[in-house]
Amino acid sequence: MTDAVERARRILSAAGLGQDDLVTVRPLDGGTYNTVEELVFTDGRRLILKTPPPPQAPALRHEHELLGAEAEFYRGAATVGAPAPHVVVLAHGRLLMTACPGxxxxxxxxxxxxxxxxxxxxxxxxxxxxxxxxxxxxxxxxxxxxxxxxxxxxxxxxxxxxxxxxxxxxxxxxxxxxxxxxxxxxxxxxxxxxxxxxxxxxxxxxxxxxxxxxxxxxxxxxxxxxxxxxxxxxxxxxxxxxxxxxxxxxxxxxxxxxxxxxxxxxxxxxxxxxxxxxxxxxxxxxxxxxxxxxxxxxxxxxxxxxxxxxxxxxxxxx
Known part of the structure; x- marks a missing residue:
């Protein structure tokens, strides 16, 4: 089992979601700090998984616990109906969210x-x-x-x-x-x-x-x-x-x-x-x-x- 699939299975388990219908884990371009991956399921659903760099990686001072802040932004956006991902779960230092179209x-x-x-x-x-x-x-x-x-x-x-x-x-x-x-x-x-x-x-x-x-x-x-x-x-x-x-x-x-x-x-x-x-x-x-x-x-x-x-x-x- 690859590291990407293992990461995905752990976060799906934390979210209380089934793992058997996971088809693939695909890396996405564009992220300059966190690792971003797309999880694709047999029914066509897509989720996005973000994983931070290891703690020892060099970073700016404010670049700590960024995924918690990201989850907070999405929760705030949801209260006013702004189009943004919905948080599925924040666990094991990783953020799982819905995918937006476009x-x-x-x-x-x-x-x-x-x-x-x-x-x-x-x-x-x-x-x-x-x-x-x-x-x-x-x-x-x-x-x-x-x-x-x-x-x-x-x-x-x-x-x-x-x-x-x-x-x-x-x-x-x-x-x-x-x-x-x-x-x-x-x-x-x-x-x-x-x-x-x-x-x-x-x-x-x-x-x-x-x-x-x-x-x-x-x-x-x-x-x-x-x-x-x-x-x-x-x-x-x-x-x-x-x-x-x-x-x-x-x-x-x-x-x-x-x-x-x-x-x-x-x-x-x-x-x-x-x-x-x-x-x-x-x-x-x-x-x-x-x-x-x-x-x-x-x-x-x-x-x-x-x-x-x-x-x-x-x-x-x-």
Whole structure:
């Protein structure tokens, strides 16, 4: 019996599901941290199994117990009817969930009009997600400590953690860690405007949005919620407009606001957005070291992501 089949049988047993109708276990591409496998059954059912790397594998500080956070995201999404996997069981450090229909957005070969329609649908879905509130601020995994009573405490701990990771892994950054830290601190007062912890996916780039093409394209699922935290809804706009600016996306923003999403691009809101952009781009640059990224990806990150980090820091410093 292969390791993959043994993993599948153990998690199926923990879920109280039969194992005899398991046909195959197939690895899926796209996961950059956890191992992702598809379980196919005789009746055509599909389940998705995610397995974390071994505990001794190098990782960023916040990358611990991510699958528990992912399960929490899916449970939150279910309360507002957002399309996302349903948790079957979280056991033995692994997450078993239902499969969502569709193809990752960036691989779906969409016409421009279809893109606009999907951006409008996505605006409504994200507004729905942001109605979900949590018990405190920060990562629910406890990797950086317990949830905080305020967003400033939580986010500054998150930011300090990725800067500590950059030092620890000696990651290449376009500015020194100390300079990044000094610049970020100038905008921390803007975080005090956030008083309610909302559900934030924080990784809603097109690869984590499935598009179903049964007739007119529609969003089939919001997946890979492992980076979720409780915090400022504005933080989701960073990956939703990855390497860009959400203010250039009227299709999304119009429906987001029509469906109850609260956003006003004040000077302090833009300061917070710049902080969140810099946080994500710091992660993207730093993680290349523990992930042992290849030369091509490292080159892309330095050429494309690093200028975005610099621009965000300049906005903060300005």
């Amino acid at each position: 193809t990752p957005w960036h691989l779906a070969s969409l016409e421009e009009a279809e893109q606009r329609t999907l951006r409008r649908e996505l605006g409504g879905l994200v507004a729905r997600l942001h109605r979900v509130t949590g018990p405190g601020f920060g990562y629910p995994s406890g990797a950086l400590g317990p949830l905080a009573p305020d967003w400033r405490t939580a986010f500054t701990a998150m930011y300090d953690a990725v800067l500590a990771d950059a030092r620890r892994f000696r990651a290449w950054l376009p500015r020194t860690v100390d300079e990044v830290a000094r610049t970020a601190k100038t905008a921390y007062d803007a975080l005090d405007e956030v008083t309610v912890p909302h559900l934030v996916h924080f990784d809603l780039w097109q690869g984590n949005i499935l598009v179903e093409r049964d007739g007119a394209p529609r969003v089939g699922g919001l997946i890979d919620g492992e980076r979720m935290f409780w915090g400022d809804p504005l933080a989701d706009f960073v990956s939703l407009a990855l390497l860009g600016n959400i203010e250039d996306d009227p299709e999304f923003l119009t429906v987001y606001q029509e469906d109850g999403g609260q956003v006003e691009f004040t000077s302090t809101a833009r300061q917070r957005l710049a902080l969140y952009r810099s946080y994500l781009y710091l992660i993207m640059l730093t993680e290349t070291v523990p992930r042992a990224a290849g030369d091509e990806h490292v080159g892309w990150v330095r050429e494309v992501v690093a200028p975005q980090l610099t621009a965000a820091l300049d906005e903060l410093g300005g």
